[in-house]
Amino acid sequence: MFKIYSSLTKFGIVIFVLLAGLAGYASGYQIETVFQWRHLVWFVGGLYFLSSGSLALNQVQEYKLDQKMPRTANRPIATGKIKPAAGLILSLVMIFVGVNMLFELSPMAGYLAVASVLLYNVAYTMYWKPRWIFAAVPGAIPGALPITIGYAVNNPDIFNSDSIYLFLIMFLWQMPHFWTLAIKYKEDYRLGEIPTLPTALGVPKTLFHVGLYTFAYAGVAIASPFFLQTSWVYAALVFPFAFMLLKEFFAVYRSEAKERWFAFFMWTNISMLVFVFVPVVDKWSFLFIGRV
Numbered sequence: 001m002f003k004i005y006s007s008l009t010k011f012g013i014v015i016f017v018l019l020a021g022l023a024g025y026a027s028g029y030q031i032e033t034v035f036q037w038r039h040l041v042w043f044v045g046g047l048y049f050l051s052s053g054s055l056a057l058n059q060v061q062e063y064k065l066d067q068k069m070p071r072t073a074n075r076p077i078a079t080g081k082i083k084p085a086a087g088l089i090l091s092l093v094m095i096f097v098g099v100n101m102l103f104e105l106s107p108m109a110g111y112l113a114v115a116s117v118l119l120y121n122v123a124y125t126m127y128w129k130p131r132w133i134f135a136a137v138p139g140a141i142p143g144a145l146p147i148t149i150g151y152a153v154n155n156p157d158i159f160n161s162d163s164i165y166l167f168l169i170m171f172l173w174q175m176p177h178f179w180t181l182a183i184k185y186k187e188d189y190r191l192g193e194i195p196t197l198p199t200a201l202g203v204p205k206t207l208f209h210v211g212l213y214t215f216a217y218a219g220v221a222i223a224s225p226f227f228l229q230t231s232w233v234y235a236a237l238v239f240p241f242a243f244m245l246l247k248e249f250f251a252v253y254r255s256e257a258k259e260r261w262f263a264f265f266m267w268t269n270i271s272m273l274v275f276v277f278v279p280v281v282d283k284w285s286f287l288f289i290g291r292v
Contacts, residue, residue: 004076008059008087009052009094016269017051017146018044020170023276024150027162027283033154039105043153046101047146050113053094057121060087069188102149108156109149116145133200136178144170147276165220165227166276172217173272176249179210180265183257207253214249214268218242221275233281241271 006012025043029035059066059077066078076082095117103110120142128135147170151163179197182189183206186198197206221238224230248264 004081007074008056008076008082008090010055010059011052013055014048014051018047019273020147020276021047021150023273023280024147024163024166025153026150026280027166027276028151028153028155030154031283039153042101043105043150046098046105046109046113047149048098049094050098050102050116050149051146053091053096053098054117054120056087056091056094057117058125060084060091061121061125063087065192065194069185069192071185071188102153106153106156108152108158112145112149112152112158116142116149119145129194131195133195133197135195136175136182140171140174140178143174144168146170161227162279165224166279168220169217169272169275172213172220173268175213176210176217176268177265177272179206179213180252180257180261180268182206184261203256207257211249211253214245218245218271221271224275224278228279229282230278231282233278237274237278237281241267241274245271 021043025040059075062072063075063077063084066072066075072078077084077087099110099113099117102113120139124135124139124142128138144167147166148158148163151166152158155163157163182196183198183203186196186203189196190199197209221242224234224238245264245267248260248267251260252264
């Protein structure tokens with residue numbers, strides 16, 4: 001039963017969302033504020049229910065599409081293990097609980113939670129994805145909002161440089177992440193009649209766009225001192241991961257994604273966590289090394 005539930009809510013993706021949310025939470029936390037475990041647990045719970053419900057609702061919306069693609073054909077609603085109506089009720093309840101928990105912590109976080117659901121489950125799933133080969137670009141906005149939600153829970157000023165940096169990292173990361181997968185599973189998207197860059201433009205042009213966003217993504221990370229207060233952690237972590245990310249991209253580009261696509265995919269994902277947790281380490285390192 002847990003396997004079915006975790007598949008419906010895409011538990012692996014939710015863990016990634018929670019890690020990003022925690023980076024935002026720690027970055028936005030005011031140092032002079034007394035720490036409360038209940039506050040943190042309530043936030044994690046709210047973000048968990050929000051993301052799980054939104055991802056489950058996506059499967060309700062796309063179960064007929066999932067049946068067409070080998071990669072998604074085993075999802076619980078697509079296989080009939082869960083009825084669409086049951087999935088709909090569960091997903092809406094989880095979204096409702098998650099939004100209310102986040103509103104209780106911060107109105108700004110609650111509004112961002114509502115915006116993320118509307119952008120992902122309405123704008124992206126229903127309009128952008130079925131019609132536009134570049135749907136991943138605006139679709140990356142709701143994908144980047146969890147880290148901003150985490151920031152907003154402790155600091156409603158989401159337009160300051162710290163928050164903008166975190167959002168940009170998560171936003172730009174998603175295009176190399178998604179288009180690399182789209183290249184690998186381009187036949188699935190063709191069967192599902194979903195317009196993506198590999199099916200519409202071919203692999204070489206897709207890799208060109210992957211490269212553009214990879215350089216932008218790595219560039220923002222390298223430029224983090226313009227957004228954040230940084231220390232030795234910046235040089236020790238950001239530069240090596242940015243270098244390895246670009247190195248792996250060139251390997252994929254030269255082979256036209258026939259080699260090392262998975263290595264590039266993993267470096268993209270791991271580097272994102274490094275880039276968003278560098279501000280956390282810098283902000284809170286004084287607790288361990290006596291920085292004032």
